[in-house]
Amino acid sequence: MNHCLAFPWLMLVTEPQDDLPGTVERAVSGGVNAVQWRDNVTPIQALRSQASAMRTAVPRPNALIVNSNLAFEDFPCADGLHIPERRTSEPKLQAGQRILIGRSVHSVEGAKKAADEGADYIVVGTIFASKSHPEVIPQGLQLITRSAWVVDIPIIAIGGITPENLKDCIKSGASGVAVLSPIMRAAAPYQTAKAYRKALDIAWSER
Numbered sequence: 001m002n003h004c005l006a007f008p009w010l011m012l013v014t015e016p017q018d019d020l021p022g023t024v025e026r027a028v029s030g031g032v033n034a035v036q037w038r039d040n041v042t043p044i045q046a047l048r049s050q051a052s053a054m055r056t057a058v059p060r061p062n063a064l065i066v067n068s069n070l071a072f073e074d075f076p077c078a079d080g081l082h083i084p085e086r087r088t089s090e091p092k093l094q095a096g097q098r099i100l101i102g103r104s105v106h107s108v109e110g111a112k113k114a115a116d117e118g119a120d121y122i123v124v125g126t127i128f129a130s131k132s133h134p135e136v137i138p139q140g141l142q143l144i145t146r147s148a149w150v151v152d153i154p155i156i157a158i159g160g161i162t163p164e165n166l167k168d169c170i171k172s173g174a175s176g177v178a179v180l181s182p183i184m185r186a187a188a189p190y191q192t193a194k195a196y197r198k199a200l201d202i203a204w205s206e207r
Contacts, residue, residue: 009176031197128160148173
C-alpha cells in the first residue's frame with residue numbers, strides 16, 4: 001500500500017455540483033477519509049482551477065484520488081488514480097513518485113485481475129440496489145466474500161450502501177465502503193458522513 005490511510009475507509013465518490021470543495025470539506029469533517037474525484041462533464045481547465053481547493057478540502061493523511069477520466073499528471077496534488085475495470089491506464093509519474101492505484105471491479109475474475117496487475121485497492125459492486133445506478137442489478141454480499149478469497153488487497157464495497165447495511169459488507173470481508181449520492185446530495189453532508197463513520201467504526205470494531 002502506497003498510502004498510510006487508516007482503515008476502515010469511508011470513500012466519497014463525487015459528482016459535479018456547485019461548490020464541490022465545500023461539500024467535500026464538510027463530508028471529510030464528518031468522517032470521510034478518501035475522496036474519489038469523478039467528473040465527466042466539467043472542462044479540464046475548470047477542474048484544474050479547483051485542484052488547490054479540493055486538496056485543502058481533503059487534507060492528508062486523508063486521500064484525494066482522481067478518477068481516470070482526469071489525467072493524473074494534471075493533478076499532481078492528488079494521492080492516487082482510480083481506473084475502471086475494463087480500462088488500463090498508466091499515470092505519468094515523476095521520478096520516485098508513488099501513488100495509490102485503485103480499480104473498480106464487478107466480478108471475482110475482475111478482482112483477481114486487478115490485484116494481479118498491481119492495484120492497491122479495489123472498489124467492488126454493485127452490492128445493493130443503488131439510486132445512482134438503478135438500472136444495475138445488484139450482485140449482493142457474495143461478491144465481497146468471493147473476492148476476499150482471491151485477493152489480499154483492501155476491498156471497498158459500493159452500491160446502495162447505507163449506515164444500516166454497511167456492517168454486512170464489513171463482515172463479508174470489506175475494508176470500507178464507497179458512497180455517492182447519499183452524501184453528495186444530502187442537505188447536510190457533515191451529519192450524513194458522520195452517521196456513516198459512526199456505523200462504520202462500530203462495524204469495524206465488531207468484525
